[in-house]
Amino acid sequence: MRNFICLAVLASCFNVIAFNAYSQTMQLAAGVQKVTSGTIDKFTPYSFCSEQPMSAALSELPAGKLPFSVDDIKIKINDRGVVVEVPLDDTEQLYGFGMQIGSFNQRGLKKRPIVNDNPLNDLGYTHGPTTFYVSSKGYGILINTSRYATFYCGNTSKLNKSKNDGKESNGGNSVEELYKSDNKASGSVTVDILGAKGIEVFVFDGPDLKTAVQRYNLFSGGGALPAIWGLGVKYRVKADFNQYQVDKMAAYFRDNHIPCDVLGLEPRWQTASYSCSYVWNKSFFPTPNEFIDSMKNKGFHINLWEHAFVSPKSPLYEPLKNKAGNYLVWNGLVPDFADTSASNLFADYHKQTFVQPGISGFKMDECDNSNIAFGSGAWSFPELSQFPSGIDGEQMHQLFGLLYQKTIYSIYKKLNQRTYLDVRASNTFASSYPAALYSDTYLHDEYIRMILNSGFAGMIWSPEVRESNSIKDFMRRSQTAVLSAQTLYNSWYLQNPPWLQINREKNNKGELMDNAKEVEGDIRKLLNFRMSLIPYLYNAFADYHFKGIPPFRALVMDYPQDKNTFNLSDEYMIGNDILAAPLTEKMDERQVYLPEGVWYDYNTNQKYEGGKSYTIKPSLTQLPIFIKAGTILPLAKPVEFVAPNTKFEITCYVYGNGNKASLFEDDGLTFNYENGTYNTVNLVWNKNKGEVKRTGKFKSSRYIIKNWQVIN
Amino acid sequence: MRNFICLAVLASCFNVIAFNAYSQTMQLAAGVQKVTSGTIDKFTPYSFCSEQPMSAALSELPAGKLPFSVDDIKIKINDRGVVVEVPLDDTEQLYGFGMQIGSFNQRGLKKRPIVNDNPLNDLGYTHGPTTFYVSSKGYGILINTSRYATFYCGNTSKLNKSKNDGKESNGGNSVEELYKSDNKASGSVTVDILGAKGIEVFVFDGPDLKTAVQRYNLFSGGGALPAIWGLGVKYRVKADFNQYQVDKMAAYFRDNHIPCDVLGLEPRWQTASYSCSYVWNKSFFPTPNEFIDSMKNKGFHINLWEHAFVSPKSPLYEPLKNKAGNYLVWNGLVPDFADTSASNLFADYHKQTFVQPGISGFKMDECDNSNIAFGSGAWSFPELSQFPSGIDGEQMHQLFGLLYQKTIYSIYKKLNQRTYLDVRASNTFASSYPAALYSDTYLHDEYIRMILNSGFAGMIWSPEVRESNSIKDFMRRSQTAVLSAQTLYNSWYLQNPPWLQINREKNNKGELMDNAKEVEGDIRKLLNFRMSLIPYLYNAFADYHFKGIPPFRALVMDYPQDKNTFNLSDEYMIGNDILAAPLTEKMDERQVYLPEGVWYDYNTNQKYEGGKSYTIKPSLTQLPIFIKAGTILPLAKPVEFVAPNTKFEITCYVYGNGNKASLFEDDGLTFNYENGTYNTVNLVWNKNKGEVKRTGKFKSSRYIIKNWQVIN
Structure with a gap:
């Protein structure tokens, strides 16, 4: 707080016009607050959001608690624009700013989330920026501006005139040490919004990182459910x-x-x-x-x-x-x-x-x-x-x-x-x-x-x-x-x-590869797996819509207490129970970190204990995925395309002591699900027997549960 | 002009506050004007320029004529900031924006000349940006702002509502054509200065590109003259x-x-x-x-x-x-x-x-x-x-x-x-x-x-x-x-x-190369050449100071009429008469374009006709330079360092029908030259005989002209 007092004293020479003087806090939905200060721009991203918040779903989320008071979010308005300071502690990890291309954990970085087709050395330029970040401490901050904003994610430090806090240093003994900076991270994320005369800051409660993201998605109208x-x-x-x-x-x-x-x-x-x-x-x-x-x-x-x-x-x-x-x-x-x-x-x-x-x-x-x-x-x-x-x-x-x-x-x-x-x-x-x-x-x-x-x-x-x-x-x-x-x-x-x-x-000359038919066959295998996965994926998208859970997401979202996930940027969750660890061109094998619990290699059915890393060597036609023990994975017999009347014939794979899972079922083509016209198909493995319990208002069906198979 | 009228009509909805309404033009020095509009920032680059313009030298430059009227420079001020539009014709080539790293001819580019240690894909970020550009039409424009400004160098086009000027297109026949844009370059350089409430635009007359640069340097106090x-x-x-x-x-x-x-x-x-x-x-x-x-x-x-x-x-x-x-x-x-x-x-x-x-x-x-x-x-x-x-x-x-x-x-x-x-x-x-x-x-x-x-x-x-x-x-x-x-x-x-x-x-382990002494000898040769060149270089720097001529410069500056120089970014002039064409790691030979006139390969004394390109293959100890016929190149006997009392023993190389050149002579250590304490050492080749004519107030001498040698 001391810095702010110093600044206030100097206000006249710094042209500080307003200084949290008029900031107001408003509750918008369960666990969603808005802090407002100054004159708000007409063309904010939220002003164009036509979807209503999914209030009921928001209310069902567990209550979160910010690690700071909203009053600690400082908004300064001066001739240059608006500066927002959000508290940050030394242990927090930050994620977000949209489809960042080169960076994952954004702590310590300067980010400018700006729409552009070129990443410009990871400064934040991307096709899909957002002015939204989430913290491992379980909350999200969204700066509701369409202006180009700069986020300093804990990489600035302020002068505190009353305290000379320099550490002693002998000047270094090696070449590297001599150029080593005596840096001290700040206690805030600082946001610079040039040209603005006021700002709205949306605060999304947790209690954890995933829930904060869920709140954001639900507040935005729920996640998309594609045809x-x-x-x-x-x-x-x-x-x-x-x-x-x-x-x-x-x-x-x-x-x-x-x-x-x-x-x-x-x-x-x-x-x-x-x-x-x-x-x-x-x-x-x-x-x-x-x-x-x-x-x-x-x-x-x-x-x-x-x-x-x-x-x-x-x-x-x-x-x-x-x-x-x-x-x-x-x-x-x-x-x-x-x-x-x-x-x-x-x-x-x-x-x-x-x-x-x-x-x-x-x-x-x-x-x-x-x-x-x-x-x-x-x-x-x-x-x-x-x-x-x-x-x-x-x-x-x-x-x-x-x-x-x-x-x-x-x-x-x-x-x-x-x-x-x-x-x-x-x-x-x-x-x-x-x-x-x-x-x-x-x-x-x-x-x-x-x-x-x-x-x-x-x-x-x-x-x-x-x-x-x-x-x-x-x-x-x-x-x-x-x-x-x-x-x-x-x-x-x-x-x-x-x-x-x-x-x-060669492709355009019509010169096909000698092994073209073989590769075509391998691709057919991969694409058939995709078609098998549709019911599972579709359910993950339904969770995105109704609960705000991203169908594809970093492991840190599900395991925010596990430090090994903080910088893990090449593995991800698909839906509730699949962990994917893709390989790139140069790899014949790779390390996979599996978080707590027990996991099954989808290809070999080998069982792995979580909390450790393992080496996997999937072939070119084997998908590098792991299934979480305790679940039922429903895979369909592949179809060549999804027709309006396609019915998926499903085999349920029971992993470990899996007892239940569910599928979302509707016509797949209309928005009738918004009026409740859908089913939940509950898959239950009960005493060595699979049971299917279908509830809901959708009169037809998309899924035929054909087989059950236990993997142990 | 039509666009501006349209905009003026729409002023109310676009928040146009001022519109060239109050712009004023002022003559600052010979061939240097300033257009001013709105409230000028306190901290402009020029406000910190402590050197006085070299007015006398400016007056001695030939008079230039802008290809447009200064009134055609449009300044718009609105809530967002200031926009400046400077006329540009279809044939103009643009250079400048400081120490640009990846681009040379800036025509058609978007440039943001911002101080930064990383070039960011040639957008303009560099250690040494300037908000100054020069045109092949012989003038320079400087936007006197310390704010981050964006220059659109003829790559925007404006909507003209009264005219549908779309060219007919059949949609393209090849894949490349299908994605080919129907682009139309604009008739202006447009500058976006976010946050400004007014602006000063400095206009430097030619008549040519080089003179415009000279005016800029002289207006800035003259070029630097190092010790x-x-x-x-x-x-x-x-x-x-x-x-x-x-x-x-x-x-x-x-x-x-x-x-x-x-x-x-x-x-x-x-x-x-x-x-x-x-x-x-x-x-x-x-x-x-x-x-x-x-x-x-x-x-x-x-x-x-x-x-x-x-x-x-x-x-x-x-x-x-x-x-x-x-x-x-x-x-x-x-x-x-x-x-x-x-x-x-x-x-x-x-x-x-x-x-x-x-x-x-x-x-x-x-x-x-x-x-x-x-x-x-x-x-x-x-x-x-x-x-x-x-x-x-x-x-x-x-x-x-x-x-x-x-x-x-x-x-x-x-x-x-x-x-x-x-x-x-x-x-x-x-x-x-x-x-x-x-x-x-x-x-x-x-x-x-x-x-x-x-x-x-x-x-x-x-x-x-x-x-x-x-x-x-x-x-x-x-x-x-x-x-x-x-x-x-x-x-x-x-x-x-x-x-x-x-x-x-290996260097840090003390493992020297087997041929270390040989390479050392080669480097000694190169560095000795550098020491030989000092009197010539020093004279080039004096021309920088007194006349504003950059000692190192692109060929387009000396040959603005020669289209072959417009994009020539790997050859340059040193002083008046040396053309350098450096080779990089992968080259054993390179193409050199020589502009009009006759040129001598420094290493072989071979004579070349200008207006053409040639292949050169200098060895690792041969400097890839050409000397312009008609000059006298003064090279010194190399010294190991320049002491306060060093006297350079000079051999004058007379190239072609060279008849004269000069050297700037002073103590090399003080600013006494500013009070006229320097000599001009005129070297004249007259009827097969070299003459040295020394004029000026410097009582001592730095140069002893020892020999003359004719190259034909």
Whole structure:
């Protein structure tokens, strides 16, 4: 407190206008408080959150207790902007800031969570930043701003004039010691919000890290529940494929019994793409609606690539001209999505032209930003842009992907039709959007780390597979894709599926690998496992929606007392009971740390005692996962795609002294579950006998429990 | 103009407060104007420029003409900050923004010239940013702000609502075309200065690019003229060397006749270094003043490493405690150098403790900033810091290295004693500071590019040599060091000179290379050439001071009409008549573009016609330079160090039909040249006979012209 008093005395020379003088604290929901000070910006992330907090679910969470008083959160407002200081003790570990690419445990780092397509040396730039972090002490802090904010995560120290607290030092004895800093971590996370005149700080109680994240997701409207077919396999075809070529690719999948639910079209479908016309190019897709129908009959959903920069050739150009920013991107308009009338125009057009004729989703590209020069220099609108709604380019950048998702998602929501979208940018309060983030970057270890970080962010991450350096690399990447929220092969520049030829050049020349059929078979195995996992995954997503539990998450979220998990950024939980430990290209084996309890290697059924590390050597077709003892793992007989009437035939694997598990069951296609139209299928292993207890209002069924198998 | 009218109409919804409404234009000096709008920040770079413009020299430059009217520079002020738009035509090439690391021609790029130790993917972060750029059309623009500014260098385009200017596009035929953007460059450089309430824009006339740079340097007080010994060789010893070990190293240089003028001490000399005590550690340097004297007697100047973060153990701590920022760095105070009384305290202490006893210069380390995590995370004070003078952390970061230089330089200036400093950060209006920038980065091609970029920035760059991967790499780096503004071997972690062992580990074990003596001999050759070049270099620096011509500069500066020079970032001019084309590690040969005229290969005397490219294959001991026909190159007999009374014995090489050249002559040690106490030594080749005409007020002489040699 002493520092604050000193500062107050110096207020006149430091231009401190307000100093926690008017900060107010408000209870928003169970365990969610808001501290407010000064004049709040109009365009905050929360101001665009249309979903209501899931109050009942919030109330059911155990009560948490902050390790400090909310009054200890200091807000200072001066000419420069707003500074927030949140207490931090020496032992706390911090996580979050969205889809961070290079860092996991953020304690001690300076982070700027800014929407951008390039990580810029781990300063925090990412497709999916959030101004939200959680602490191992069991709480979360969210700064509700669309401005570029800087977080000093315990790496600053303040001058205390009344105390010379220098440690004695002899100047060092080695070269290393001589340059060693006499650092003292601070007792706060300090947030710098340049240009703001006031701020809202949302505080999410625990009692533990996972519960704090659950509160955030539930407060955001609950986690996304994608259409059930979205949990199958998505394949994006080569950018210049025409209708006939897409049809041929579809036939390849079915002829060769390789699972595929969604085919994604890249730019060729439009008359103009950079910027976008949103008009079918009839030269290449002469009968789009018939094409969609015919694909649907073969069990394929069609997803369309686009971005939101409206070409002068687009029918949306004239209507949007007065509802757009004052800078163009690729000669296209930037719709003012902060203005409902602009997003409604965009949504209505998409509804009539694409969604009603049967397009099941979109890939919303280029809604991030770029600072750097890939050939033609940085792109997107400048931060100084102005929009008719009054939002500036900086805040619009932070929100653009979020508002784009909201615009497109609203179409499906109103039609009571679920979807699974792809999006290149997101931000805070996006938990309820069923859109998977992706990136042009392609480092496998970063992709794995981002699976973990997505769990702190209320986001879904799609570690897509493209070409590869080696078959081993390709298979390891495919394993990670199978063990992620979306299994996506993005072949936008590949004539043939990459498993027939991993080399881009040869692939496009039609030179298939000698062992193409063998690799195809291995991939079929992996993708069939993905299809087997759908009921389990779907239940994990239901837990995301109803309880706020991220379906994919770091081990520290489930085991916050275990110090070995604090920096463990290459293993993660899938749902309640699966631990994944992916391998990357160069690995034939890896170390896996298993937390407390007993675990089973899925491939060998070998039993492991937790609290230790082990070496595993899964083959290229074995998925590197462990099952927690005491559970029942329901795996389905793989289908090639999920049809509206698909019924999954399930085998229940009883691990250890497993006694129960459950599956969420509904139509998988509508939002009727929001009105309670769903079942809980309880799987109970009772005295050497499996029992199925189905409760709920969903009149049909998706799951047929066929077999029980005990693993000991 | 149309866009501006549209915006004015929309002013109310966009919060446009002022709109060029009150902008004023003022003539500051010949060819230098200032456009002002709004309320100007107190802490601008120019507000700290203590040097007066060199008005007479400015008046002597040829008159320039802007390709636009100053009234066409638009300044907009709104709630967000200030936006400046400067006209730009389609053919203009842009250079500048300080010591840019990855980019040279900045046209089409987004640049944020921010003080930082890491380039962050060429966005503009560098040790030495400037908010100054020059155009191939012959003018310079300087935004006088210490805030973080963003420059869009012709890569934005504005919406023009009255005109749908979309080009027709068929959507593309290849994958590449499908993703090709329909981009249209803008007609402006747009500058975004977040948080400002007004701005000063300095406009420097040409008529050409070089003259615009000259005007900038002359307006800044003229270019730096280092002490003449500073142009020799500097060697920084291992960080943990004690007095005895430094003495031994000094003896090595003299015993082996390897030129060396300056020995730099790293942290061990202080009682505490991170943060700094500024107190000799008597355990390791028992008799510092005697040591300095004894080194002086052997012809060595001593340079001390330090940084400006004041340890609680320092005698400066208590006096500076109330004149420091509210955040600590490495537990040390950050002196408020924006307050003269703070910098005076710092300077007075240094004067008495170090400069008066004979310390000839300092290495001012760590005055930049770091965003990223090398082990312990980002360091330095946060941008939100507050200082008693009223400056904030952001502006202090931009100015800290500049003000640190000013503080230290003022000591020497007042003592009428010249110096040559090292500094890790600089900024706008630094031309007059004799301080060489350096970096922890170590890519040779970047180091070369930075030599070129330094010429647009009013900065001096030192591409230091440390360890190497191979002898070839080491020799090529040494060649570049010899052909740069400061020849520096930074052996802060090397027990032995790197030419005896290039490998760090072996070097420190004392395992010298088998061919150590051979490599030592090769290095002796290179360093002797450096010593030969001193009179020529010193004259180039005098041209920097008196005429503002950068001693090291890109070819585009001398040949702005030659399109081949627009993106030529690996060749540069040294002084008037030498063209350098360094080779890097992997090269045995390289292409050299020679601009118009006739050129001589220095090594072979082969004659080349300009306007073409040639392949050269200089050996490891041959310097890759060309001499312009029509000049006289004065080269000195190498000395091992430059003593106060050194007289250089010079051979004049007459190239082609060379008829004249000149040398600047003074004591090399004081600022007496500012009062006209110097000579111009005119070298004239007249009818097969060399003549020396000396004019000026310097009563002594430095140069003895011994021989003349004609190269044809």
